[in-house]
Amino acid sequence: GNSVTQMEGPVTLSEEAFLTINCTYTATGYPSLFWYVQYPGEGLQLLLKATKADDKGSNKGFEATYRKETTSFHLEKGSVQVSDSAVYFCALSTTTSGTYKYIFGTGTRLKVLA
Amino acid sequence: NAGVTQTPKFRVLKTGQSMTLLCAQDMNHEYMYWYRQDPGMGLRLIHYSVGEGTTAKGEVPDGYNVSRLKKQNFLLGLESAAPSQTSVYFCASTGTGGRTEQYFGPGTRLTVT
Numbered sequence: 001g002n003s004v005t006q007m008e009g010p011v012t013l014s015e016e017a018f019l020t021i022n023c024t025y026t027a028t029g030y031p032s033l034f035w036y037v038q039y040p041g042e043g044l045q046l047l048l049k050a051t052k053a054d055d056k057g058s059n060k061g062f063e064a065t066y067r068k069e070t071t072s073f074h075l076e077k078g079s080v081q082v083s084d085s086a087v088y089f090c091a092l093s094t095t096t097s098g099t100y101k102y103i104f105g106t107g108t109r110l111k112v113l114a
Numbered sequence: 115n116a117g118v119t120q121t122p123k124f125r126v127l128k129t130g131q132s133m134t135l136l137c138a139q140d141m142n143h144e145y146m147y148w149y150r151q152d153p154g155m156g157l158r159l160i161h162y163s164v165g166e167g168t169t170a171k172g173e174v175p176d177g178y179n180v181s182r183l184k185k186q187n188f189l190l191g192l193e194s195a196a197p198s199q200t201s202v203y204f205c206a207s208t209g210t211g212g213r214t215e216q217y218f219g220p221g222t223r224l225t226v227t
Contacts (some may be wrong), residue, residue, distance in 0.1 A: 007138060034215060043118075043204055044157075078160065099164055100145065100208070101172075106156040110116035 002027045006090045006105035013112050017094070019077040023090035024063075025070065031092040033057075033066050033073040038087045045090070047075075048075045067090045120205050120219035126193045127226045135190040135222050144190040145208045147172075147216065148180060148210030150201040157204065163188055176191055198222045 006023045013019060025031065032051045035041060036044040048057030053068035062077045090105040118139045129131055137146065143163050151159040159172030163182040177199060179191045189208075192199060204224050206216040 037220075041220075043216065044206075044216075046215040049215055092132045099170070101159065101162070102147070104157040106154060 001029070002092065002094050002103050003022050004090050004092055004103050004105040006088075008106075009087075009109035011108060011110050013080055013110070015082055015112055015114050016079045017108070017112075019075070019076040019080045019084075020055055021088055021090075021110070023073045023075065023092075023105060025073065025092050025103075026101075027092055027094050028075060031094045031096060033064070034091040034093070035062070035073070035075050036089040036104075038089065040086075042078055044089060048088075080110070082112045082114050085110055085112045118205055118207055118217050118219040120162075120203075120222050122222060123220065124135045124223050125225070127192075127224065129194050129226060132133055132191070132193050133224075134192075135205075135224075137188045137190070137204055137207075138186055139188075139217070140206075141187060141207060141209070141217065142185070143209050143212075143217070144185075145223035146182065146198065147206045148178070148188065148190045149206065150199075151201040151221075152176065152201050153206060160190065160203075163180060195224075197226045200224060200226045 003026045034049045035047040037046045037047045041088045048059040050057040050066035064075045087107045121136045147162040148160040159182040166185040169180045181189045205219040206218045
């Protein structure tokens with residue numbers, strides 16, 4: 001079946017460090033891929049997305065490239081800030097009999113220290 | 115434009131009590147979803163709807179019922195709450211499905227004692 005696997009946290013970094021959060025997926029067909037961010041006490045909000053192979057999604061300094069050959073969508077940021085502390089979810093959308101569903105990873109907590 | 119709203123934000127129930135969680139969206143979205151979020155388990159789909167008057171089961175539907183009488187509202191009911199239903203519940207909506215992102219509400223934190 002379809003699934004998303006992302007690295008376990010927490011990930012603890014110093015401010016201005018480089019961030020990578022790994023995400024791999026299993027899916028039939030051609031899913032769309034997403035990264036969502038959840039700040040404490042809030043719902044998930046879209047960070048970036050990619051809809052086809054080799055697309056790069058980017059937003060707020062974060063980037064991720066849809067790699068079909070490695071079934072990966074790793075999240076990167078060159079210089080993290082304390083305000084980036086949150087939980088990050090990798091997700092995919094796929095269709096079954098015309099109905100779209102979303103599969104989420106378990107989330108990776110990021111802590112950025114000043 | 116409020117996006118997706120959920121009521122209530124917090125609730126404490128005793129085992130066996132019932133309640134309804136309300137989700138409303140003002141984006142004219144066709145698809146609506148209910149998830150639960152538990153530590154270490156990400157989001158799990160409870161029920162979803164592909165349009166007004168339709169509902170379907172997700173990954174963990176047992177103990178929950180839903181209704182979508184109006185396009186903008188999606189209700190999640192717990193008929194007889196159990197401690198295992200202690201969780202944070204999120205509603206989400208999406209426009210045409212598939213390649214568009216989901217919009218999430220702020221969540222409802224439910225504790226069943």
